[in-house]
Amino acid sequence: AQKVTQAQTEISVVEKEDVTLDCVYETRDTTYYLFWYKQPPSGELVFLIRRNSFDEQNEISGRYSWNFQKSTSSFNFTITASQVVDSAVYFCALSGNQAGTALIFGKGTTLSVSS
Amino acid sequence: GAGVSQTPSNKVTEKGKYVELRCDPISGHTALYWYRQSLGQGPEFLIYFQGTGAADDSGLPNDRFFAVRPEGSVSTLKIQRTERGDSAVYLCASSLTHSGANVLTFGAGSRLTVL
Numbered sequence: 196a197q198k199v200t201q202a203q204t205e206i207s208v209v210e211k212e213d214v215t216l217d218c219v220y221e222t223r224d225t226t227y228y229l230f231w232y233k234q235p236p237s238g239e240l241v242f243l244i245r246r247n248s249f250d251e252q253n254e255i256s257g258r259y260s261w262n263f264q265k266s267t268s269s270f271n272f273t274i275t276a277s278q279v280v281d282s283a284v285y286f287c288a289l290s291g292n293q294a295g296t297a298l299i300f301g302k303g304t305t306l307s308v309s310s
Numbered sequence: 311g312a313g314v315s316q317t318p319s320n321k322v323t324e325k326g327k328y329v330e331l332r333c334d335p336i337s338g339h340t341a342l343y344w345y346r347q348s349l350g351q352g353p354e355f356l357i358y359f360q361g362t363g364a365a366d367d368s369g370l371p372n373d374r375f376f377a378v379r380p381e382g383s384v385s386t387l388k389i390q391r392t393e394r395g396d397s398a399v400y401l402c403a404s405s406l407t408h409s410g411a412n413v414l415t416f417g418a419g420s421r422l423t424v425l
Contacts, residue, residue, distance in 0.1 A: 199352075228410050238399065240353070240416040247411065286352050290410035297343065297366060298414055300352035 197222045199289050199301035207307045208277050216272040216304045218287030224248075226292040229263065229270045234284040234303070243285075246270065277308045312336075314417035316402050322423045323392055331387040331420045335404030342385050343414060344377055345401040353401055359385060360408045392424045 198221040208214045220229065231243040244254065246263050254261045258275045274281055284305050290298045315334040323329055335342050341360055345353035355369040359379045367377070374392075379385040389396055399421050403414040 201352075226410075230413070232416075237418070239418045240401070240403075242413050242415070245411070245413055288352075292410040297355040297358055297369070298410075299355065300345075302350075302352045 197224075197227075197289055197291065197299050199287050199299055201287055201301035201304050203304045204302070205305045205307070207309065210278060210308055210310050211276050212308075213273060213275050214277050214306065214308075216274075216285050216287075216306065218270045218272065218301060220268050220270065220287070220289045222289060222291060224291040228290050228292070230288040230290070230298070231261070231270075231272050232286045232288060232300075234286065236283070240286070243272075274306075277306075279308050279310050282306060282308045314402055314404050314415055316400075316417035316420050318420055319418065320421045320423075322425065324425050325392060325394060327392050327424075329389045329392055329422060331389075331400050331402075331422070333385045333387070333402030333404075333417060335383065335385070335402070336415055337383075339404035339406055339415075340382065341405045341408040341412070342379060343403040343405075344385070344387050345403065347399045347401055347419070349398075356387075358408065365408065389422075392422075394424050397422055397424045 200219045227248045229246045233241045260273045262271045284303045286303045287301045317332045343358040344356040347353045357367040362382045374390045376388045399419040401419045403416045405412040
């Protein structure tokens with residue numbers, strides 16, 4: 196069975212601090228995909244990134260970076276120099292490569308950035 | 311359309327009533343998904359369609375829940391004899407095809423409140 200665990204329920208930081216959101220996953224598939232979505236207060240889920248299981252290169256996009264480590268089954272997300280607009284709920288998600296596999300979400304981490 | 315459209319955005323009903331929630335996916339997307347998100351939780355998979363057929367309905371909680379997609383585009387989630395525990399945000403998403411690699415684009419959701 197597939198599972199995504201986001202142990203951090205809520206994180207509060209002050210603007211300009213760096214923050215890392217943890218994600219640990221479980222799967223028996225050899226090919227799988229990991230995602231991060233952002234859900235701002237408006238409620239609509241916004242796609243941030245997708246990684247496949249064969250690509251362990253870390254990725255940086257502006258103030259966002261992602262660290263994928265198969266050895267620890269983790270796909271962590273770091274926001275550098277956080278801003279108030281980063282306040283949202285962030286979800287890590289996992290899908291397999293087999294037909295019928297749906298995207299499975301973690302419970303999410305609520306990030307609050309204060310000025 | 312440009313995005314995934316869901317109607318109504320808010321629905322308040324009384325226990326025992328019948329409810330329909332509508333999803334209009336991105337034009338050309340053959341895969342359509344329904345998720346349910348309860349307060350403080352991540353989206354929970356309900357059902358997905360590839361074309362007109364329900365390819366996986368393993369997430370539907372019981373037989374009061376049913377979904378259709380008769381022409382392979384718009385989908386309707388139907389809930390009979392609603393219960394207070396059905397109160398949640400119902401999210402619809404679509405993707406070009408069904409594949410673990412595909413990014414799901416989500417709608418803004420339909421918030422259902424059962425009194």
